[in-house]
Amino acid sequence: MANDSARMLATPPLAAPPGHEGTAACSVDNPASGLIREILARVGDKWSMLVIGVLHDGPLRFTELQRKIDGISHRMLTQTLRSLERDGLVTRTSYPEIPPRVEYAATPLGRSLSEPVIELARWAFAHRADILEAREAFDER
16 A cells, blocks of 8 residues: 555646646546545644644643643544654654653644645634624525
């Protein structure tokens, strides 16, 4: 499977017609679409996006992260951090102190992801009233 992923990354995507460049990356016609889908599933889940966004400004300890992310359980934060670390988006640094101290930080790759994540959060904030209005109109029908 690792060889399939490497082969998909090495295969250039199909050229898109002018004006449709974004759709080519998402299309099943793109040889890397399976890997793209897998990566988007990882970084697109709400907890991963929130962790990446919160770590944008610098490293945090586990309890600081949990306090900053409303509603995340200890277990879910642990799983999310492990997955993000596995994908190279977060680092875990353990300091040999008493009591032990562990910090999590976004890697350069994670920080490059935090920029669109923060923009998406800004978009959600700016359009929250429009979305609530659309939901109410839909539910009335």
